[in-house]
Amino acid sequence: MGLLLHDYQTTVKSRATLTGIGVHSGKTVTVHFLPADADTGIVFHLSNGGETRELRALVAEVGATDLCTMLGDPAGAHIGTVEHLMATVFGLGIDNLIIEIDGSE
Numbered sequence: 001m002g003l004l005l006h007d008y009q010t011t012v013k014s015r016a017t018l019t020g021i022g023v024h025s026g027k028t029v030t031v032h033f034l035p036a037d038a039d040t041g042i043v044f045h046l047s048n049g050g051e052t053r054e055l056r057a058l059v060a061e062v063g064a065t066d067l068c069t070m071l072g073d074p075a076g077a078h079i080g081t082v083e084h085l086m087a088t089v090f091g092l093g094i095d096n097l098i099i100e101i102d103g104s105e
Contacts, residue, residue, distance in 0.1 A: 010093055012034070012097060014077060014088070017030065017032050018031050028103075031102075032099070036097050041096060042086070042096070043057070044057065046077055048102075054072070057071065
């Protein structure tokens, strides 16, 4: 779980979806934001070729920070350029969120 600035936890009310072009890949990416239970934290669900992998937004998952912030696990799942999204989530006071993404950034 992350840093709590208040005595309660928050999430989004309902699913929201955004589609755009990845900054580094130039590929179309769709992101779904879903409500999450208390104490879930921020969790990325990465879809790639029919397989879904889970990455938690934790400092221990940070793999690189040279051109972007990259989250990854030892099995090879990774997502890059998360810093702007994470800043927005923090600024909105969201503590628990599932982020489904069909790309690598």
